[in-house]
Amino acid sequence: MGKAWTFGENMNTDEIIPGRYNITIDPLELARNVFCEVKPEYAPNVKPGDVIVGGQNFGCGSSREHAPIAIKGSQAKCIIAPSYARIFFRNAINIGLPIMECPDAAADITEGDEIDVDLATGQIRNLTNGHSYQANPLPTFVIKIAEAGGIVNFLKNHDIQELMK
Amino acid sequence: MGTLVEEIFSRRAGREVHAGEILLVDVDYIMSHDNTTPLAIKAFREIGKPIYDKSKIVIHFDHAYPAPNLLAAEAQKKGIDFMKEQNITQFYHQGVCHQVMIEEGYITPGAIVIGADSHSNTYGALGAFGAGLGSTEIGVAWVTGKCWFKVPETIRIELSGVTQPGVFAKDVMIYIAGKMGMDGGTYRSIEFGGSYIDQLPMHERIIFSNMSTEIGAKCGLIAADQTTLDYLATETSARGFYEQVRPVNPRYERVVEIDVTDLAPHVSCHPDVDNAKPLSEVEGLSIDEVYIGTCTNSRYEDIEIVAGILKGKKVNPHTRVIVTPVSAKVYKKAMQNGLIEILMDAGCTVTGTGCGACIGRHGGILAPGERALTTMNRNFIGRMGSPLSEIYLASPASAAAAALTGKITDPRPYLA
Ligand code: SF4
Numbered sequence: 001m002g003k004a005w006t007f008g009e010n011m012n013t014d015e016i017i018p019g020r021y022n023i024t025i026d027p028l029e030l031a032r033n034v035f036c037e038v039k040p041e042y043a044p045n046v047k048p049g050d051v052i053v054g055g056q057n058f059g060c061g062s063s064r065e066h067a068p069i070a071i072k073g074s075q076a077k078c079i080i081a082p083s084y085a086r087i088f089f090r091n092a093i094n095i096g097l098p099i100m101e102c103p104d105a106a107a108d109i110t111e112g113d114e115i116d117v118d119l120a121t122g123q124i125r126n127l128t129n130g131h132s133y134q135a136n137p138l139p140t141f142v143i144k145i146a147e148a149g150g151i152v153n154f155l156k157n158h159d160i161q162e163l164m165k
Numbered sequence: 166m167g168t169l170v171e172e173i174f175s176r177r178a179g180r181e182v183h184a185g186e187i188l189l190v191d192v193d194y195i196m197s198h199d200n201t202t203p204l205a206i207k208a209f210r211e212i213g214k215p216i217y218d219k220s221k222i223v224i225h226f227d228h229a230y231p232a233p234n235l236l237a238a239e240a241q242k243k244g245i246d247f248m249k250e251q252n253i254t255q256f257y258h259q260g261v262c263h264q265v266m267i268e269e270g271y272i273t274p275g276a277i278v279i280g281a282d283s284h285s286n287t288y289g290a291l292g293a294f295g296a297g298l299g300s301t302e303i304g305v306a307w308v309t310g311k312c313w314f315k316v317p318e319t320i321r322i323e324l325s326g327v328t329q330p331g332v333f334a335k336d337v338m339i340y341i342a343g344k345m346g347m348d349g350g351t352y353r354s355i356e357f358g359g360s361y362i363d364q365l366p367m368h369e370r371i372i373f374s375n376m377s378t379e380i381g382a383k384c385g386l387i388a389a390d391q392t393t394l395d396y397l398a399t400e401t402s403a404r405g406f407y408e409q410v411r412p413v414n415p416r417y418e419r420v421v422e423i424d425v426t427d428l429a430p431h432v433s434c435h436p437d438v439d440n441a442k443p444l445s446e447v448e449g450l451s452i453d454e455v456y457i458g459t460c461t462n463s464r465y466e467d468i469e470i471v472a473g474i475l476k477g478k479k480v481n482p483h484t485r486v487i488v489t490p491v492s493a494k495v496y497k498k499a500m501q502n503g504l505i506e507i508l509m510d511a512g513c514t515v516t517g518t519g520c521g522a523c524i525g526r527h528g529g530i531l532a533p534g535e536r537a538l539t540t541m542n543r544n545f546i547g548r549m550g551s552p553l554s555e556i557y558l559a560s561p562a563s564a565a566a567a568a569l570t571g572k573i574t575d576p577r578p579y580l581a
Contacts, residue, residue, distance in 0.1 A: 010347050010437070014545040018552070019524045023236040025204050037552045057348035060381060061545060063283040063297040065204055086352050086383055087283060091299035141187065141313070151305055155212045160309040164189050 001127070002049035002077055004113045005042055007035075009055030013088070016059065016067040025066070027073025034070040046074050051117060053109045054081035059088025068092040078117055080124060080135070082106045093142055096150035100124065105133035168319035168415040169386045170354035173275055173294045176410065184318045184418075192312050193276045195221050198262045199237070200228040200524075201281035201300045202244045208304025216251055217310035223255040223271060224248060225262035227519040233527035260492025260518045263287040263375070263460040268494055273397065273407035274389035279303070279312055284460055284542065286382065289374035290367065291397065292389030292410055297378065317354040317383045318418040324361035326426035331577035334369035335462055335540070335560035337361075338376045339431040341423065343441025350382035353418065357387050361425050367396040368464045375461050376542045379438040388412060430563055430576060435536075435555035436546045444563060447573050453535040455480075455568040456549075457561055458489030458516075459523045462540035465495045467561040472504040474565035474579045475511035481571030486513040487529045489521035513568070525549045531556075538567045 021033045035042040052071060058081040059067060068091050071079065079092070082103035092099045098119050105124045109115065114127040122135035141163050148154035154163070167175060167183060175182050177190045197205050202224055209216075216222070224244065232238035248256055257265045263284055266272055274292035279285065281303040288295025298312070306312050322341065357373045370387050377385020387393075389409040397403040430444040457463055457471055468490060480486045488508050490496035496518055499505050508515055522529025523541055531537055531554035539549075544556035559567075562576035569579070 012545050014548055018547050019526065022200065023234070023240065025207060037547060057351060057381065060347060061283065061543070063281060063285075063299055064201070065299040065301060083348070083351065085348070085381060087297055087299060090302065094299060094301040094305075139187070151301060152208050152211045155214070155305060155308065160189065160305070160311055163313060164187070 001114060001116045002047060002051055004051055004053045004109045004111060004115050005039065005046065006053045006109065006111045007038065007055065007058070010057045010060055011054050012061035013059060013064055013067040014061055017070040022064060022066045025069065027069050030066055030070035031073030034074050043074065046076060048075040049077050051115050052076050052079040053106055054079060055106065056082050058084050060085035063087045065091045065095060068095055068097045072097040078119065080105050080109070093145055094151045096146065098146065100135035102133050102135040105135070108133065166414050167412065168354065168417060169292070169356050169388050169410065169412045170294060170317060170319055170384060172410050172412060173277065174314070174316050176275060177277060182316055184316050186316045187313060188316060189311050189313050190277060191310055192279050192306055193221065194223050194271045194278045195303055195306045196223050196225070196262060196266060196278065196280035196282065196285060197300065197303050198224070198228050198282060199226040199230060199241050199244060201303065203240050204300030205281060205303040205307065206243065206247050208301040209307050212304065212308050214308040216307050219251060219253050221310060222253050222307060223257070223266065224253060225265060226258040227261050228524060229526040230258055230519050237526070260494070261460045261520055264464070264491040267291065268401055268492060270402035270404040273403050273405065274393060275407055275410040279306060283378050284375055286378045286385045287371060287375040287460060289377065289384050289386040290371040291393055292387060294384055294386070296384050317352055319354045319356050319415065320350060321356045321358065321415070321417040321420045323420055323422045324357065324359040324425055325422070326361055326424045327364070328425050328428060331562060331580050332428055332430055333560040333562065334365060334372040336431040337425050337428060338372050339433050339441045339558060340428055342376065342379050342433065342438045345380045345421070345439070347379065347437060347439045348381045350377060350380040353382055355380070355382040355385045356412065357385065362387060363390065367392060367400070368466045372461060379543055430560065432563065432573065433544055433558035435544060435557060438543055438558065444559065444573065444575055447557070448575060450573045451536065452484055452538045452567045452571055452573060454485040454487065454529060454531060454537040455564050456487045456522050456529055456537055456539035456541065457564050458487065458491070458521045459541045460491060461542040462561050463489055463491040463495070465498050467540065468495070468499045468504050470561045471565040472507040473581065474562065474576065475513070475568065476507050478511055478569055480512040480568045484568060484571040485529065486568040487516060487522060488513045489516045489528070490518055492518055522549055538564055538573060540564050
């Protein structure tokens with residue numbers, strides 16, 4: 001269970017973490033400056049288990065993985081948005097940051113709502129207003145990567161061909 | 166049978182494939198740069214398996230090169246040490262990665278090239294599948310030689326007509342970005358074609374593929390034709406076997422038809438690429454920095470246009486005018502033909518090659534309250550420095566006109 005932090009549409013990677021902070025790849029270091037321009041109160045106040053609620057096309061812009069790494073480093077549990085930019089979507093899966101596609105939840109949740117997310121079933125419950133929402137299911141090979149904790153961990157114990165089996 | 170992206174993947178898979186299928190395919194080249202290579206190395210080390218085929222790996226230092234600060238220097242040293250350790254020799258540091266990939270012949274029609282950079286879409290201009298991926302997947306591709314893709318649906322943008330003098334591919338693309346929106350092409354392959362594209366030279370075609378990223382596209386493809394083959398033969402050291410790949414009885418998700426005949430010069434206004442307006446609507450807005458550079462618009466022909474406008478004149482004394490040629494090859498040609506001298510005499514700061522001011526790391530950082538007019542491809546808040554600065558995108562001709570007046574200015578009266 002955690003608190004919702006809401007963001008607008010087309011949240012780009014420079015807004016998630018400005019380029020000048022991308023000189024490190026340390027998740028905790030990056031997390032210190034995550035959303036520093038669009039929501040400076042986020043980094044000092046976020047708690048483990050909180051969720052990011054975004055708008056359409058979340059994570060557009062650069063291919064830099066610093067953006068999902070910074071969010072994962074801030075210990076947010078997952079992102080909920082109606083849609084993601086393509087590279088951000090892949091990057092988040094690859095580094096093991098859970099992302100859920102759920103237009104209903106993204107439209108209904110407001111900042112500070114208490115949110116409970118079941119990553120396995122895609123069930124999202126809003127304890128503040130009593131609503132619940134169902135996220136779109138992910139393709140099985142994406143789930144394989146997510147369950148392994150990211151593609152790097154997957155490859156430690158598997159051959160890449162096994163992804164498609 | 167299929168769209169251009171389906172044709173490319175069908176050849177690779179050895180069978181007919183269609184949009185929606187998920188494939189694991191061999192990639193031809195794996196590109197990364199100084200900004201993204203450190204994370205790829207981290208993924209590579211964690212996986213703990215050997216490199217699959219080092220001849221597929223191409224590494225560039227361009228984003229902040231030579232290193233402007235200690236942290237960048239340390240990251241680059243790590244990259245160099247890694248290349249020495251793994252005996253990786255396809256290493257370049259004299260130009261923006263995407264341009265050098267083309268010049269060095271890694272990009273040919275039908276090739277599948279992935280890059281740890283969002284503008285890897287650029288390769289689509291030569292009929293190759295080019296797509297940007299994160300660094301982790303680059304590390305994965307180093308050890309597997311492969312990458313997974315969902316074959317995308319295709320939106321065809323059919324362009325007809327001929328532009329008026331003073332209107333360039335950049336203006337057309339800014340107009341398209343405004344029309345499609347920043348997520349108008351998300352997960353899609355955008356295929357640019359039609360009579361307008363057919364008659365365009367390669368340096369102008371590249372704008373469309375390069376900026377297909379700005380509308381969210383997975384790739385931005387232009388089918389190879391005689392112009393492509395001639396360009397490959399004369400301007401690049403094209404490698405290996407290649408042939409024209411073209412769409413065959415394609416089924417498009419949708420077709421967007423645009424007639425460019427009456428288009429005026431366009432500008433992407435602060436703070437989004439799709440905030441596109443005819444230049445006349447923002448004419449007179451004061452400009453503190455003009456930046457002519459990047460993988461979008463600092464090729465020889467772009468510099469030639471700028472030099473043509475600035476020749477024998479002086480830039481506005483309170484406007485910084487920075488010109489960053491996209492590659493050493495372009496720089497040398499501009500120098501040999503006297504263009505660099507013209508720019509210097511006009512008061513421009515001509516920098517070394519690379520990404521330069523594009524990502525706000527060095528060589529032209531914006532202060533709070535400053536406004537830039539640039540030939541870049543994106544204008545996100547804070548990209549060139551202060552989050553309180555503004556970035557406007559335009560053609561090299563519009564940038565040169567602003568350099569003279571210190572304001573957003575219609576370039577057409579300045580073009581001979
Ligand atoms: S010039 Fe700019 S857009 Fe192009 S690769 Fe470099 S940083 Fe990216």
